[in-house]
Amino acid sequence: MSLNATVFPPLPVATLRADFNQAAGDASSGGRGAAGDGMAAYVSAVDRLLDAPTWTDAERRLVIGHSFGGMLALAWWLHHGGRGPADIDGLILVATTAGPMYDAVRLRVLKARTHELRLGIGPLMRVWNNRTVTRSVHRILSRGVSESVDFQTLAHKTDLRVGLAGWRATDWRARRSYRLAMWGFDVRAQLGRITVPTIVLSGGEDHLFPVAAGRELADGIPGAEFRLVDGAGHILPLTHGEDVVRAVRDLL
16 A cells, blocks of 8 residues: 555565555545545545455455555554454555654654754644645646656655655645545554554655654554664665565565
């Protein structure tokens, strides 16, 4: 699960890749849509995707969620209580948080050796999520044209370059919709309900989430394993795909 599924490397299992750019755009284009329903619209999108033999007939089933997709994976599992389509065998959460999203994100603006300066983004997001602002920024960064982007083909795979490519690839309504869904996202108090083997991956150079956010997430899930990936940024699955593949193999 990710906003753009091309962030993931090839995996050693049959895969259903959930790309929510289209789902969010469709849901929000006619009005409030997903923007008004929060995570519920995305949970429903996951259920529709998983109503397929590739998923329902599988002997073992794992869920991998990156960034927003990790939050969605948590919301989806907790919504079903691990039953029905969420009766899974393992969970891999990458560069994500249990919430509250806009408190957990600490934007890294400076790093010198072992010291770094990070700034909270909560106040900024109230302006950033405004329809006019989101649409205007998209027009500036994409030159008014949305285009499909395969992140695997980018020449420079840094958090900044991938972020800019994401603006080109994501409809502004979808971008605003999933950011509003994250606004009220906080499932920290429910993490103790999660009963499946879980691996949490965090990048040591993540420009959005400090390592402490990943550790807190792993600490809240009974028996979860925390793995710090040195040198990885927020787009860890794209630059350090071997660590994601290793987590999949270990859970299998």
